[in-house]
Amino acid sequence: MRLRLLPSSFPGSSPVVSAPRVPAQPLTSFVVEGAGAGPLAVDAGSLGLVGEPTEMARIAGLVLTHAHIDHVASLPMWVEALLSLDRAPVRVHASAGAIEVLRAHLFSGPLFPDFEALREPDGRPLMELVPFPVGDPFELAGFQVAAFPVAHPGPTHGLVVDDGEDAVLFGADSGPCDALWEAAARAPRLRAVVLEASFPERMQAIADGSGHLTPLTLAAELDRAPEGVRVLLAHLKPAYREEIIDELTRRVGGAVEFLEPGSWVELGS
């Protein structure tokens, strides 16, 4: 199994002189591939900005953790790319609650057309928003995927993605969360958890109030990680990432790995 955080910034075009240790991650999308499974995309922050339509169409399934804009910003572009290759209906899997948000606020007219109502000449809808069950695993792109609610505003779900040999847990955006570690304990083949670290510790109140982690609260969560499971970090708010990395290095040293946008991480047995 391997996974990749998709790039969502353009290094080279930055006005900042010093080179950051971790490139900016303003938008969130992951791609995961497994034994006979995938590629599965998790979230669509930058999914529709990376590559040509033929490359975007290689994604065998898309599942969303939630409908916040940094996780769905390029969703319309990805759907359009697949439609240009006659792939209607383009299916997007999300929780019933997130689908409600997308229908009300994104695919409702003022921001973007209602692609579920629009049809190809032969009657196929352009897009289908497909609700996933919470708790019971479902099949997607050759993986077994299990969703669980996390501690973040709006309907938000973490996901365990399992190819039968290895599994990875995507924690989505979340503050400290019992359900996340309960899901980790239920996953026998778990190789890694992908967590967030959104704010530095001086912004603890904002992190707590918005359902995010700082190095302080992340360090406490790490005590709950199963033995031998890697902790991969993404979702460092670009303005604070150097500060977050410094604080985490002091607090937990090498206990976490920072995902490098664009690079594949090999997980597995």
Ligand SMILES: [Zn+2]
């Ligand atoms: Zn969020």
Ligand SMILES: [Zn+2]
């Ligand atoms: Zn987010």
